[in-house]
Amino acid sequence: MGRVKTIARRTFLIGSAAIAGGVAFGTWQYKKAIPNPLLADEAYTLTPYVLIDANGVTLITPRAEMGQGVQTTLAALLAEEMDLDWDQVQILHGPASRAYFNAAILEEGAPFVPTDTSWLAETVRGAMHIPAKFLGMQITGGSSSTPDAFDKMRAAGAVARAALVDAAAQRSGFAAGDLITARGAVVLPDGTEIPYADLAADAANSDLPDTPPLKPQSEWRLLGRALPRKDMLGKVTGTAQFTADIRYPGMLFATARSNPGLGAGVTSYDAKAALAYPGVEDVIEVPNGVAVVANSTWAAFKAMELVEIVWDPAPYAGTDAEMRAQVEASLTADHQDSRNRDDGDVAANLPTDAWTAEYTVPYLAHATMEPMTAGAWLDGDRLRVWAGNQLPTQVLKEGAAITGLDETAIDVETPVMGGGFGRRAEMDFIKQAITVAKALPNRPVLLTWTREEDMTHDAFRPMAMGRISGTVAGGEIKALDLHLAAPSVISSQMGRIGLNLPGPDATIVQGAWEQPYTFPNYRVTGYRVPAGVPVGSWRSVGASQNAFFHESAVDELAYLAGVDPLEFRLNQIDHLPSRKVIEAVAAASNWGNPPAGRARGVAFCLSFGVPTAEVIEVAMTPQGLQMTGAWAAVDVGIALDPSIIEAQVQGGMIYGLSAAINGEITFDGGHVQQTNFPDYDGLRMPQCPPIAVTVLENGSKIRGIGEPGTPPAAPALANAIFALTGQRIRALPLGKAIGFA
Template sequence: MTLTRRALLGQGLGLCLLVALPAAASPAADAREDRPPGEPVDEEVPFGAWLRVAPDGAVTVMLAATELGQGVMTALPMLVAEELDIPLDRVRVRFAPAARAYRFSFGEEGPIRMQLTGGSRSVAQLSEPMRRAGATARALLVAAAARRWGLPAGRLHTAEGAVHGPGGRRLGYGELAAEAAALPVPRGVRLKPPSRWKLLGTSPPRLDTPAKVLGTAVFGIDARLPDQLAATVRAAPSFGGRLRALDPAPALAVPGVEDVVVEDTWFAVVARDTWTAFRAARALRPDWEPGPHAGLDTKTVEDHLAARLDADRGFRVRGDGDLDRALARAARTLEAEYRLPYLHHATLEPMNATALVDGDRAEVWVPTQNQQQSLTALHRATGVPRSRCRVHTTLAGGGFGRRAEVDVVEQVGRVTRRFPGRPVALVWTREEDFTHGFYRPAVTARLRGGVDASGRPIAYGVHLCGTNIAERYVPPALANRGPFLNFVVEGLAELPYALGAVEVRFTRAELPVPVGSWRSVGNSHNAVFKECFIDELLALGGRDPVEGRLELLRDAPDHARVLRLAAETAGWGGPGGARGVAVHASFGSVVATVVEVSVEDDRLRVERITAAADCGPVVHPDIVRQQVEGGSLFALSAALHGGLEFRDGGVAQDNFHAYPVLRLARAPAVDVRLVRGSRRSRGGVGEIAVPPLAPALLNAVRAATGRAVRSLPLSRHFTV
């Protein structure tokens, strides 16, 4: 995540005002509450925005980031607990309301702060405020104890959620909370040096695990409010399509149906329960106006990208040296075209949101990655002033970037305002979820490169064409020149290899397919172009993929380190199947992945994955391992099976039979290694394993077959 994205995500997002606290576990209880904004619940004493201390000494940590599976519900409270000297099992968590206080930074470079879980930045960017909140509260509690006992604070210490003094004196945090919170907030509180950390760097049990295993965890789809209605929607099946006419009678004839809500490009069926709404929606025969893109199909998309590359030289994003001259000087040269498809997120929990519009207030319970824009969407859809809108975040059944979009909040707001005082739970069908996504853009890249007489790569040129997702936020003229280009060129623009001549060019695609962030964003395609073509050039020069890369990584020691670690762990060069490797930096971390495959006739099998990561100082190593294991398999699923197809101007696949995803039987073991003694600052974790997987896999396929496969998914080339 760079300044580019920071800058543009800030566009068009207005002010958010403080809204009241959500109770994570109980929407019903929360709806009955009508607390003034920001009022603490029960007897809890607030210590700033981030934490509260209850009379029994339990500490509640407010989470500015959404738990999508990436572990923030555990890692963020660990940061507080470390500084506060309280056992993790005495810490409770609550998702923060959409409010200015909970916006957080995109990094050191820019002033933009957003309440949006994305860019793998939650732990990296919140670690300082969370630690500071814990340390400040601790200092206040010590000061309160010092006053009670008439002793200097320096003679007291904290442990296990209590302040301890000479002669066995002890006061629990709960006993001190009210006094402590009333004291002046100290300045310049010191954070614990890493040498004194007891919790950070260890792997205590995740706080969300038991509820998720026992089935008591409340996801968005599980929100239950008194007297709630259910709804489902159908939107135009083609891009740019509209609803010309709809006879609601067949739906209204279904017992239990309350209403059919008709909008410009979609309609909703509202019923007493979800299944009735689903059934009634199926009974309708909407007359859709197909819109201007009705002829679009899969081939249109591929042809368009190729034609644009033919017609346009592209905007030069990076140019080191003279590529044409270097190619002319090269002993051997190579050209290749790589084609990558549109991808869907396919979160297992379909899009959903539950809302209530009552009098002059509106509330939504939603598994969102984007509290800030959810508030705006609720306000716009219901007409309720922002100050009376509340966003309650629930657990999310996967996100991967899809839940950064707030389309479903807009829809539930439009529907719910017709039912004053009655909550409406909107749930999309899986079919709606597949066909109305914000997809990872298809990207085609043409590459040119060369090696010198010794076989060393000396020229690397890439020209890519696709939709820049920055166009979602700023006009194309602004999006496709200058810093906003980072969305589409990230990972290529920072090519780490010492190559002499490097050129990166970008040509804008003009396609109507909706696009958005998909786990690792531009890195998800650019790592393929970068790592597959370097592998091809090393092969052209007779170099080993690992040794050859190391030679080119002399200015990138962290890349070299993870590459060596992954190669050693995977038994590179030793017995076993064909192996491929890739190394890629994203979100402030570096990951090297080795994939081992076997190919017999047309059957491709992935046997083993090894991934080494350097993320800087790690809060919870096992969560990092989970993310690298899971991110590798998420990416493997996409590389083997993922690829949207289009027909009649819309998405052709509507469920998992047509868009398969990886199952257990084909999921290889993932061996994860974390670099010890990292020299990096704290990097991201949630997305970093995705980029290197596909290129490592394609490189392994080339090692196994001698043939460079240059398009995905692999299911179009092999039986997988």
């Protein structure tokens, strides 16, 4: 397993032994509550983000690296305060631990619009950190890693630095105030440099100070700059170790087939032919399916085809037509889930013949490049799990439940992952791997899903619908009434890990209810569709559908009002950072002056606290519609790494455009009909326009950027298609209504 586990089992902080084992530093505001997972002795209750040993300084970056660059940015927060040079920094994800809980993840669910920075709103958001801590969930998602870490990890770095300076002061006899730090060393007034590694053991034996003042932004050397990503070299040389790349002696290779009726079990199976296949070691029943274990992944794949399985029936409607009828039938008062926005008097201001439209979106798969893959090994009295996942503390719970071991006997390693997008917050494939490992004690097992299993066994972005009415007067929206229906992602997702979160689900109206428009009569009502197909968090969650509904409707009303769609939005938003991103895409794209034969669409969405405006330009070619340009502007409050932010916005946009053009999961007999990329494709390079990104910093708080690039992409494209062709497409994917090149 990784280095952290080796270190964690040693005795720490005893004289010179400390330097052999490494020294962990850190702090935070609730510092006494949760044991430090890097320390064998739980009397030391520091949150461990900084580890110093003879090899130098290793920073613990306990968020899943799914490609979003988070580990680079988290390391930079620590390195900045410690005055480390960037090339001195090594990083590790670290073990699964409640100590690494994510406090910011629940903020998005608070019933205050992100633009509300009042005392009450901030107090309630702060209170959300307490249940987050209680849950102790080490989770990566919700664009929350950077906001969660911004103060916490800088503080951990500052405390470590102060302790090292104190140690140097005691050793040298100089006052701490006369010492400075640079290049990973404490520098004495005479210029002598004492490397941190030489001071670590002394520092660890002293009491850690309270958090010293953090560096002002004007003194940042690493933050605010585009840093070389720590994971880049491995990823361009094929040496980065994804889950399936980790090898142990005697390792077996497995695959599983799960019930195509999602969530249902196995009635019976016949493994005789599979067991006779060359290289096959065993066939094992696992949660929701059957696994084949062999001497190569290919042998497991082939033998899996020979297992005859009788499945329990799917516990939900059989076809997507029936599912769509359920969604539509849920737009009634008895399904109402929330009405967090009800400005003015919508009913009184909507005439009976007001403009009304219905918008629909289908189920979507995450379709990460790396299919779901997990390794597990019941090694004596310990369980080792290695699996790219967004929720390692839950892996501890699942491992304990399956094996009967105590959570302290379980090691979880979280390798870099080949895309997450929300999919790897699910435990299905990991539970299967642990079940196989339990059946084959002392054998490391790698379980790889086929692409077909991956595509057909997702926790899908839900099918959803918006019924929207509006009216315009004097070139502006006078009333806008949104009725939004979707199943509860939170209830489905939390239910699968045994949690029941009562109350309305903010994701049903996310990306619509909290928008900074000033329409005088403005109402957003969410309706909860009864649970059916398992649904999950898909990059930007509810905003992925609601931005399409909301921004298509605003666009339609702009045309009804006879006002330029970009001006129309600007005229009805007074939130300054939001206005600035719209002005920025207007300037960058030279809005209003598209090249001959081309047309543009614009969309805006405030999601995860980030105002985002996007413009897409299209042209018709003999081969079909082609995107010829794209512009995005975002406001993240404080931009820690401009290069990573640009990549996330481009990637988020492309992810949204892929779904907007091609993405649709359909069902027949309760089974998913799309099985591989040929029938659920992503955007390809020839379809991808140049994308220019502007990053602004007018917002009041630092924000994460993994998701906000996605929501405006679909409506910006749909609005561009309308501008070019006059065709208003209200159902995704767009590719069903118009041909793309």
